[in-house]
Each structure stands twice: as C-alpha cells, then as structure tokens.
Amino acid sequence: MQRTDTPTNLSDEAVEDGLWPPRLAWRFAGPMAIACTFLALAVWSWRKWPDVLVDFGRELYIPWQLSSGKTLYTDLAYFNGPLSPYLNALWFRMFGSSLSTIILCNLAILAIATILIYRLFADACDRFTATMSCLVLLTVFGFGQLVETGNYNFVTPYSHELTHGLALSIGIILCLLSYARKRRLWTSCLAGLLLGMVFLTKAEIFLAALAAAVSGMAILLVSEPESRQKTMRAVCLAAGSALMPVALFLIVLGQHMTVTESFTRILGTWMSLFGSDVTNNIFYQRNLGLDEPATRLMMTARAFASIVLLVLAAIVADGLSQLRSRAKTIATAVSLTLFVLSCVAKQTSDPFLGSIWLPVPWLMLGASLPFVSFLACVVSLSIAIRGKRARIRAILPFAMWSCFAFVLLGKILLTARVYHYGFALAMPATLLLVACVLHFIPKTLRELYGDGGVFRRFALAMLIADAFFFLKISNGYYDAKTIHLGAGDDVIVAMKTDPRGPVVQRTLSRLRTLMPVEATMMVLPEGVMLNYLSRRTNPTPFTNFMPPEVAIFGEAKMLAALKEHPPDFILIAPKDAAEYGVGSFGTDPNYGMQIMRWVYGNYSIVEEVDAESSDVFSIKIMKLGAPGSAAN
Numbered sequence: 001m002q003r004t005d006t007p008t009n010l011s012d013e014a015v016e017d018g019l020w021p022p023r024l025a026w027r028f029a030g031p032m033a034i035a036c037t038f039l040a041l042a043v044w045s046w047r048k049w050p051d052v053l054v055d056f057g058r059e060l061y062i063p064w065q066l067s068s069g070k071t072l073y074t075d076l077a078y079f080n081g082p083l084s085p086y087l088n089a090l091w092f093r094m095f096g097s098s099l100s101t102i103i104l105c106n107l108a109i110l111a112i113a114t115i116l117i118y119r120l121f122a123d124a125c126d127r128f129t130a131t132m133s134c135l136v137l138l139t140v141f142g143f144g145q146l147v148e149t150g151n152y153n154f155v156t157p158y159s160h161e162l163t164h165g166l167a168l169s170i171g172i173i174l175c176l177l178s179y180a181r182k183r184r185l186w187t188s189c190l191a192g193l194l195l196g197m198v199f200l201t202k203a204e205i206f207l208a209a210l211a212a213a214v215s216g217m218a219i220l221l222v223s224e225p226e227s228r229q230k231t232m233r234a235v236c237l238a239a240g241s242a243l244m245p246v247a248l249f250l251i252v253l254g255q256h257m258t259v260t261e262s263f264t265r266i267l268g269t270w271m272s273l274f275g276s277d278v279t280n281n282i283f284y285q286r287n288l289g290l291d292e293p294a295t296r297l298m299m300t301a302r303a304f305a306s307i308v309l310l311v312l313a314a315i316v317a318d319g320l321s322q323l324r325s326r327a328k329t330i331a332t333a334v335s336l337t338l339f340v341l342s343c344v345a346k347q348t349s350d351p352f353l354g355s356i357w358l359p360v361p362w363l364m365l366g367a368s369l370p371f372v373s374f375l376a377c378v379v380s381l382s383i384a385i386r387g388k389r390a391r392i393r394a395i396l397p398f399a400m401w402s403c404f405a406f407v408l409l410g411k412i413l414l415t416a417r418v419y420h421y422g423f424a425l426a427m428p429a430t431l432l433l434v435a436c437v438l439h440f441i442p443k444t445l446r447e448l449y450g451d452g453g454v455f456r457r458f459a460l461a462m463l464i465a466d467a468f469f470f471l472k473i474s475n476g477y478y479d480a481k482t483i484h485l486g487a488g489d490d491v492i493v494a495m496k497t498d499p500r501g502p503v504v505q506r507t508l509s510r511l512r513t514l515m516p517v518e519a520t521m522m523v524l525p526e527g528v529m530l531n532y533l534s535r536r537t538n539p540t541p542f543t544n545f546m547p548p549e550v551a552i553f554g555e556a557k558m559l560a561a562l563k564e565h566p567p568d569f570i571l572i573a574p575k576d577a578a579e580y581g582v583g584s585f586g587t588d589p590n591y592g593m594q595i596m597r598w599v600y601g602n603y604s605i606v607e608e609v610d611a612e613s614s615d616v617f618s619i620k621i622m623k624l625g626a627p628g629s630a631a632n
Contacts, residue, residue, distance in 0.1 A: 030131030034114060037135055041143040042107060042155075045474070047099075048481040048493045049143075050529075051150035052504050053573060055158035057529025058543055063088035064097045064532060071256045073265040077541040079552050082249050082266060083200035084160035098489035103155060106163065110142050110154045113167040117431065120174060124397035125439035132438055132463060133431045139467045141427045144474040146419035148498075153423060162424040165205030168194045172209055173400050176216045180396055183227070185234055192238030196245040203270055204411050204425070212404035213238070219384045219399060223392045281547060282581035287421060289414020296414035303367035307433075310462070311441065318445055318455040366417040369429035373406035376432055398435070405429040418470075434463060486533045499617040507571070507609045507619045508534055514606060514621060519568040524599070525585035525592060527573040527619075539565035547580035547591060559595050570603055572620040 050056040062076055066089035072082050088102060095101045114134050121130035140146075142154045151158035175191035178184065191213065198209045217238075220231050246266060253262035282291065289296035380399035384392050405428035409416055418426050437459035442452030483494045483501040485508065494501030511534045515521065521536040525545035531538055540561040542553065550558065574584060582588045586596025603622035610618035 027127075030127050031118065033131060034118065034134045034138070037138055038111065038114065038142075041138055045143050045145075045155075045478050046493075047103070047491055048478050049103075049145070049150055049153050049156040050099075050492055051158075052485060052492060052494045052498070052500050053527045053529055053575075054149055054151065056151045056156050057527065057532055059088070059157070059160055060099060060102065061528045061532040061538075061543060063092050063102075065537070067092040067097055071253070073253065073261075074256050075541060077543070077549075077553055078265075079549070080159065080161050080202055081200035082253070083197055083245070084164050086249075087164065088160060096489075099486070099492065100489035106155050106157075106160075109163065109167050110138075113154075113163075113170055114138065114142075116167070116170040116174060120170065120177075120397060120401070121431070121435060123177070124394075124401070125435050129435055129439040132460070133434045136434055136463065136467060137427065137431060140418055140430070140470045141423050144423070144470055145477045146423075146470060146473050148477070152420055157424070159202070161201035162205065165198050165201035165209070166424060166427070168198045168201075169205065169209040169212065169404060172198070173212055173216070173397065173404065176213060176400065177397050179234060180216070180220055180393065183230060185230075185237055188234035188238045189241045192241030193244060195238070196242035199242065200245055200249060200266065204408065207410070208404050208408035208428075211407040212400045215381065215403040216396060216400040219381070219392065219396060222385055281551065283547070283579050286579075287412055287415060289412070293414060300367045300370060300414060300416065303365055304371035307365060307368045307372065311437070314455045314458045315441075315445065317458065318452060319449065322449060322451055366419075366422060366426055366430070367415070369416045369426055369433065370406070370409050370413055372433050372436070373402055373409060373429045376402040376436065377406050398440070401428065401435075402432060405432045438463070490533055492533075499611050502611040503609055503617055503619055504530065506611075507621070510607060510609055510621065511536070511569075514623075515569055521569045521571065522562075522567040523571045523573055524595070525573075525577075526575050527571065530571060530573075536569075539567050545585060545592060545595070546575070547577055547582055550591060555592065555594055559598060562595065562598065566602065566624055568624055569606075570599055570622045570624075572599075572622065574617065 062072070062078065062085050065076055066072060066085055070076055072078050072085055076085075078085065088105075091101050091105045092098075095104075114137060117137060118130045118134050121133045144153060146152070150156065154163050157163045172191045172194045175187045175194065179187040179191070195206075195209055195213060199206045217231065217235055221228055224231070249266055250259065250262050253265060256262075257265070285291045376398070380395050380402050383395045384399050408425050409429055412421055412425055416422065416426055416429070418430055438456060441459075442456040445452035445455055477495065480495045480497050481493045482496045483505060485492045485494055485501065485505050494504070507530065511521075511530075515534075515536065519536065520539045521531060521534070522538045522540065523530050528538070528543040530536075531543070540558075542549070542558050542561060545558065577584060577588075577591065582591040585592040586599075587593070599622065602624065604625050605620055606623045607621045608618050609621065
C-alpha cells in the first residue's frame with residue numbers, strides 16, 4: 001500500500017528508494033543534519049585550521065594594516081585583486097582586529113555558501129542529493145585538513161580570494177537561474193554585480209564564473225528565440241552592473257595613485273600571469289601537470305576508468321535486482337562486495353603525497369574530476385540546446401554548474417585532487433560527481449526500466465565511506481595539534497610534532513622582551529604571521545619573499561625598499577624552496593642572495609631561537625647595527 005503523507009515537492013527518487021522518510025515532519029531533516037554537522041565540525045577543529053608560518057599570516061597582516069589606514073598596492077605589495085583584503089579590513093574595522101573576527105566572518109560565509117548550494121542542488125536534483133552534497137562540502141572541503149600544511153579549508157584559507165570568489169559565483173548561478181524562471185531583470189543586474197566582484201578576486205575564479213554565466217545565458221538565447229530580445233537586454237544590464245565594483249575600486253585606489261596604475265593593480269592576478277615568468281616555475285607547472293603531461297594524463301584516465309567500472313558494476317547489480325527477489329538479494333550482495341573490495345588498502349603513488357597506502361579509490365579518484373566535469377558539460381549542454389523548454393529549465397542549473405566546475409579545474413587540470421589547492425578548485429566538480437551518482441544516473445535508470453534504487457544505495461555507501469575516510473585523515477592532524485600560539489582572540493593551535501610550533505611560541509616570547517613597543521620587524525623569507533601575532537609592522541611594502549613574490553616584484557625592487565626603510569629587526573625563518581626549483585633563500589644566486597648579503601652586512605644576530613627538544617628548525621633574531629660574526 002502506498003503512503004500518502006509524502007511532501008509534494010519531495011523527489012520521487014528519494015521517496016521510492018527509501019532514502020528519505022516520506023513524512024512531512026522530516027522535510028527539514030536534511031537542513032538540520034547539515035546544521036548539526038557544521039556545528040560539530042567547527043567545535044572539533046576549533047582554531048586548528050591555519051598554518052603557523054605559511055601563507056595565512058598574510059591574510060591577517062594585510063587587512064590589519066589596511067584597517068589602520070594603509071593603502072593596498074602602494075603601502076602593501078599585493079598581486080591578487082583588492083576585494084578580499086578590503087573586505088577583511090572592513091570586518092576588522094567593524095568587529096576588531098583579531099583572528100576570531102576572521103574565523104567568525106568566514107564561518108558565516110561558509111554557512112551562506114552551504115545554504116546556497118543546498119538551494120541549488122535541491123532545485124536541480126532533490127533534497128536528499130542537496131543534503132549529501134552539503135555534507136561532502138563540509139566534511140571534505142570546509143573544515144578538513146588533508147595535508148600537513150594547514151590553510152586549505154574555508155575557515156582560514158591560504159587565499160580568501162578563492163573562498164570569497166566561490167561564494168559569489170554560487171550566487172551568480174542562482175541569480176541567473178532566477179532570471180530564467182521569472183524573467184526579472186534585477187536578478188540579471190545582481191548577477192552582473194557579483195561577477196564584477198569576482199573579477200576583483202583571482203583570475204581562475206573569474207574565468208569559471210564567467211563560463212557559467214555565459215553558458216547559462218547562451219542556452220536561454222538559443223532555446224527561447226521568442227525571448228531573445230529581453231535576454232539580450234538582461235545580458236547588457238549584467239555587463240554594465242559588472243563594471244560597477246571595478247569602477248568603485250578605481251575611484252578608491254585613484255586617490256593614492258594614477259588611474260593607469262590603479263587599473264593595472266586591479267587587474268591583480270592577470271598582471272601576475274602575463275607580466276612575469278612566475279607561471280613557468282616548476283611549482284606551478286607541477287600543479288598543472290605540465291611537468292610530466294603524458295604521465296599525469298594517464299593517471300587521470302585511469303582514475304576516470306575506475307569511476308566508470310564502479311558505475312557499470314553498480315548498474316549491472318541494479319538491473320539484476322529487477323528479476324526476482326532472490327536476484328535482488330544477490331545484487332545487493334554484489335554491491336556490498338564491490339564496496340568492500342574498493343576499501344582494500346593498496347599502495348599507490350601521488351605526485352604531491354608520494355607513495356602511500358590508502359583505501360582505493362578514495363583519495364585518487366579526484367584525478368577523474370576533469371573527465372567527469374567535461375562529460376557532464378557536454379551532456380548537459382547538448383540536452384539544453386536540443387531539448388524542450390521544460391527539459392531545458394530542468395537541466396540549466398546542471399549545465400551552468402558543470403561549466404563552472406570544469407573551468408575551475410584548469411589550474412590543476414592534470415593533477416586534479418581534493419586536497420591542497422583542490423579544497424577550492426575541485427569542490428564544485430566533486431559536488432557535481434555527487435549529484436551524478438545520487439540523482440542523475442538513478443533517474444536515468446528509472447526512466448529506462450523503472451528502478452535505480454540499488455545503484456543509489458551503493459553510491460550512498462561509497463560517499464559515506466569516502467567522507468569518513470577524509471575525516472579520519474583530518475582527525476590525525478587535528479589530534480596532533482595541542483600547542484597554543486598567540487594570545488586572547490589570536491590563539492592558534494599548532495601541531496606538537498611540528499618543530500616550528502614551539503619555536504614560534506618561544507620567539508614571540510623573546511620578541512616581547514627584546515623589542516621596544518615601537519620597533520619594526522621583517523621576517524625572511526616567509527613568516528608575516530609573526531608580525532601579526534606580535535603586532536609589529538613591516539616598514540617595507542613586501543611581506544613575503546618566497547620565489548613567486550620575488551619573481552613578480554623583483555629582488556632588486558625588494559632590496560631597494562629594504563634599504564630605504566630598514567626595519568629595526570629582521571627574523572630569519574629558514575624555508576625549503578626546493579619545490580620551486582631553487583635553493584634556500586640567500587644561498588641560491590637566483591633567489592635572495594643579494595638581499596641576504598645586505599642583511600648580514602647591516603644586521604647583527606641577537607639570538608637564535610630553537611626548540612628545546614630539537615634543533616631541526618630555528619629562527620634568528622637580528623638587529624639593525626654592526627654586522628655579526630656569522631656574516632656571509
């Protein structure tokens with residue numbers, strides 16, 4: 001007997017497959033599960049997200065300086081768009097300069113992005129798929145730590161341009177979907193405004209958002225010729241609205257530099273891409289997969305083949321379940337067997353993690369995402385262009401999201417992964433895969449022979465195991481984080497096994513004793529986190545001296561600024577730069593040797609701080625004055 005208390009807007013697939021309780025009282029079960037997971041993950045990982053020295057210090061120091069009255073690009077060297085630093089500076093102005101402010105604001109942005117994703121996938125698929133997509137977002141990307149270095153999460157990202165740009169891009173897609181349904185021009189204006197804001201973040205995010213917007217409007221223009229004139233008007237209004245954020249920052253920055261200079265600075269990442277040879281560095285070549293393109297392409301193809309084989313096996317099991325009850329039992333057993341076999345530990349090789357033992361295919365299946373997203377693009381665009389109007393409206397969000405996901409993978413195209421840069425760049429493609437296996441493939445099977453439930457259960461089991469696998473990796477890192485750095489609202493919890501944590505802790509203590517309150521300080525080559533935690537300003541515009549920054553700004557320019565405004569103290573925090581194809585800072589003729597020669601000629605070593613139990617890592621505190629005996 002069929003139940004009649006099912007909500008009318010709940011998907012047939014979710015109800016008939018038994019994956020969603022069919023009572024109206026459970027309508028909000030998905031959002032409640034997401035909210036509880038969000039809260040639990042935030043408490044579990046509290047203040048353990050950032051790295052103690054790498055990258056994230058810049059995300060705190062620059063907004064702090066902007067909120068104190070300095071200007072981006074003139075007083076502070078920066079190579080991304082201006083939106084994120086000024087937005088974080090606004091948070092500091094409103095709520096106080098502290099890590100807690102950034103954490104709470106970023107949690108709010110993540111919550112908003114999660115709500116938007118739920119809305120998008122609930123409309124495009126069903127509530128169950130939307131719920132699972134959000135849970136994957138939070139467990140794998142939002143709060144996870146899958147590599148030793150922190151910062152690759154949505155709470156303390158190494159670059160706020162990525163997380164801000166992603167949230168804005170989701171808003172763009174929803175605005176354009178609203179326009180497609182109701183033809184309200186203000187929604188297209190809002191989409192254009194958001195697109196202009198994305199332009200002020202990073203190039204890769206803007207290109208992906210632009211691809212989603214263009215594909216959506218192109219589908220409407222091709223499929224609905226009777227509305228073409230109004231759609232063109234909407235496109236023009238969106239383009240005009242996109243110029244408004246850019247014009248606003250041109251005016252703001254134009255008060256401190258010429259119009260030409262302010263426009264050049266606003267281009268941000270674009271100038272970095274075309275105005276220097278930074279993209280030719282081995283680090284970025286390896287991230288894209290161009291160091292060994294044939295090998296990387298083969299790994300991507302193998303990962304996609306694994307996905308295809310698992311899907312085909314599940315489809316066969318699903319088809320067998322239609323024969324008789326006994327066959328259904330056998331099919332379920334086959335599905336469980338496939339699931340167990342996929343969890344057998346196997347040694348594999350990853351270009352960034354090296355040779356590791358892991359359950360197959362959890363970690364490596366990220367390599368399949370370019371093929372998955374490209375195939376989804378082709379299929380969805382074909383359906384949208386050739387289908388009937390009702391079918392076009394249904395496929396439009398999937399088509400836009402597929403284009404967004406595929407283009408966003410461009411920076412890691414042949415080395416796609418859910419960790420490292422993938423926490424942001426691979427997130428949309430991963431959620432696309434979730435939507436495919438939980439909604440679109442089962443829906444297609446239902447249309448072919450009236451079921452799809454076994455396939456969906458198998459996919460659900462795989463996703464749950466996947467999420468727990470990634471949570472286990474994150475838990476290993478978070479359990480090791482017990483050392484508290486900083487004070488008050490700036491506390492960071494670092495790993496006890498990381499020698500940098502105790503050294504940074506002791507260095508902060510020594511700086512309070514050695515340095516006058518008004519003293520200035522610089523950390524070479526990387527470590528502006530120390531500036532922020534000790535609240536010491538850097539008198540030069542340059543906060544980071546890693547190879548990309550040296551390539552973009554030039555060592556000669558950096559040295560000139562150092563000579564013009566020498567800080568009272570310089571800290572030397574050693575950093576291995578081998579991943580960039582150069583030696584350590586100051587030892588390689590092509591990397592920092594001129595700067596270090598000048599530093600040792602004008603500063604003397606006051607103290608060298610190392611961990612009490614290890615001398616693997618140490619920080620030299622140097623004071624402006626007579627050169628020390630350790631001069632090079």
